[in-house]
Structure formats: C-alpha cells, structure tokens
Amino acid sequence: MPNVSFDNTIVYYExxxxxIPIIxxxxxxLGGVVFDHQLPLANYYQLIIPDLSGHGYSVGPLADDPIKQYAKELKTIIIHENLSKVVLCAYSAGGTIAQYFVREYPELVEALIISGAYPKVSTWSLDTVYRLGMETLKLSPKFLAKRLAASNSTNRSDKKQLLQYMKKSSVNHWYAYYLTTYYYDVRKFIDNISCPSLFIYGNETDFTHDHQAYYYEQEHIQIAYVEKxxxxxPTKKYIAFNHLVRQFIDRVV
Structure with a gap:
C-alpha cells in the first residue's frame, strides 16, 4: 500500500x-473505503484514494487546523506521485477540503467534482446533522459508525465493510474533522474556483440540497442532479455518479 510521510504523519492510499489522475x-x-463503488473508474483513469490521517490506516498527530493539514496531505501525495495536475473528487464534508485546496493550490487542480457540496453549514437541517453527529460521536462512536455504515450501503456486505473500516478511525481525528468543517466558511473562496467544476446533488431534498444556491452564479461550476x-x-447511486464523473472528465480534461 503506497504511503507518504512527513511531520510524524503517515498517509496511506490505494x-x-x-x-488522468483522480484523488x-x-x-x-468513513475513510477511503467509502469510494469502493468508484473502483470501476480505474478502467479509464488513475484513481488515488487516501485515508486522511486519523482514518483507516493513516496516522498522525491531531492538527490545530485539520482542513489545512488534510490539504497538505493531498499535496504531498501529488508531489510524491510526480503529478502535475489532478482531478479532485470529494464527498460531503470532503468538499470543504476540496474547495480549500482549490483556493490554496489552484495550479495543481485540473478539475473539481463534489457530491453534496456546501460552502458553510448554513441551514437548520445540515446544522442538525452535524450537531447530532458530533454529540453521538462523543457518546457512542460505535453507534454512529453503525448509522453511517447503514446510510451509505445498499447491502449487508457493504455495510459490514464500512463498519469494520470505521473502527480503525481515531475518534479524536473524526471529531476534529466534523468540528472544523462545521465552523469553516469557504463562501469567500467560491469566486476563486476557476477550474472546471461539477457539483452533484440528488433531486430529493436532503441536508445539503439548499446549499446549491451558493454555486448557481459561478461560471465554472456546473450542477447536476441524480434522480431518486x-x-x-457515491455509495447508493454509484452507477449514475460514475457516469457523471466520466462524462464530465472526458468533456473538460
């Protein structure tokens, strides 16, 4: 399993x-295993799927700013793999890391894809999801892992795999990732997104659905919807998601 190391941090990735490289x-x-249904894309592109530090097999000290730390981990992988530019593909709160990365290292990003993007926790529904997640994590990480595994799987095998993998995560890193993205505000960065971007949402209302309004006016951002x-x-409508990823990358990269 490839890895990069710096500052007492070891980041493993598949x-x-x-x-074309996609990170x-x-x-x-959840760790990188949450993207297992994207593995068929390896027939067309190079896939790099890291466990951010404190998740899966990756380890490292708890950072004062996890967003900055995780962006640095991604940059280190890009340099280690001798890549000039990559496509970033993020899911949910991972989109905060992606939007920050695009602002900090625009020269390294060929295109951006986010499923369930939001620039700030600014609705009651998303605020509730975050607060419940953080409180549950403090009280019972095992219970939260079961809930997340169930909500991100369509069968017993996927659920079991996700649950086993989440057990590897450091609760402190997990909580810090929640907390930092809860308070972070990338609205001031949106105008700096100049790479071709695809933001994907379901057509059913969920806790990130209303946040798409922040991105409508951005000329570089295309919004796509998945029915039902x-x-x-990425985990439950992966055939449609993978199709959108291929369609987008083949058009813009």
Whole structure:
C-alpha cells in the first residue's frame, strides 16, 4: 500500500488504473473505503484514494487546523506521485477540503467534482446533522459508525465493510474533522474556483440540497442532479455518479 510521510504523519492510499489522475476525499470517519463503488473508474483513469490521517490506516498527530493539514496531505501525495495536475473528487464534508485546496493550490487542480457540496453549514437541517453527529460521536462512536455504515450501503456486505473500516478511525481525528468543517466558511473562496467544476446533488431534498444556491452564479461550476437520490450518491447511486464523473472528465480534461 503506497504511503507518504512527513511531520510524524503517515498517509496511506490505494492506487488503481492509469491515465488522468483522480484523488478522492472522504468525509469524517468513513475513510477511503467509502469510494469502493468508484473502483470501476480505474478502467479509464488513475484513481488515488487516501485515508486522511486519523482514518483507516493513516496516522498522525491531531492538527490545530485539520482542513489545512488534510490539504497538505493531498499535496504531498501529488508531489510524491510526480503529478502535475489532478482531478479532485470529494464527498460531503470532503468538499470543504476540496474547495480549500482549490483556493490554496489552484495550479495543481485540473478539475473539481463534489457530491453534496456546501460552502458553510448554513441551514437548520445540515446544522442538525452535524450537531447530532458530533454529540453521538462523543457518546457512542460505535453507534454512529453503525448509522453511517447503514446510510451509505445498499447491502449487508457493504455495510459490514464500512463498519469494520470505521473502527480503525481515531475518534479524536473524526471529531476534529466534523468540528472544523462545521465552523469553516469557504463562501469567500467560491469566486476563486476557476477550474472546471461539477457539483452533484440528488433531486430529493436532503441536508445539503439548499446549499446549491451558493454555486448557481459561478461560471465554472456546473450542477447536476441524480434522480431518486438524496445525499449518499457515491455509495447508493454509484452507477449514475460514475457516469457523471466520466462524462464530465472526458468533456473538460
């Protein structure tokens, strides 16, 4: 399993396929395994799927600013793999990391894809999801892991795999990832997104659905919808998600 190390941090990642490189950014607690249904994309592109530090197999000290830390981890992987530019593909809170990365390192980003993007927790529904998640994590990480595994799976095998993988996550890193993205505000960065971007939402209302309004006026951002879907598109509507990813990358990269 490839890895990069710096400042007492070791970040492990999976690598599949060849061609245009896509780096995936997972949400809190879930680790890179949440993108297992995107592995068929390795028939067309190079996939790089890291466990951010404190998740899966990756380890490191708890950072004062996890968003900055995770962006640095992604940059270190890009340099280690000798890549000039990559496509970032993020899911949920991973989209905060992605939007920050685009602002900090625009020269490294060929295109941006986010499923369930939001620039700030600014609705009652998303605020409630975050607060419940953080409180549950403090009281019972096992219970939260079961809830997330269930909500991101369509069968017993996927649920079991996600649950086992989440057990590897550091609760402190998991909580810090939640907390930092809860308070972070990238609205001031939106105008700086100049790379071709695709933001994907379900056509059913969920806790990120209303946040798409922040991105409507941005000329570089295209918004796409998946029918009969809510938030868990990469894991539960992966055929449609993978199709949108291929269609977008083949058009703009």
């Amino acid at each position: 690598k599949y396929g060849e061609g 995936f950014i997972h949400p809190p607690g 879907a809510a938030h868990q598109i």
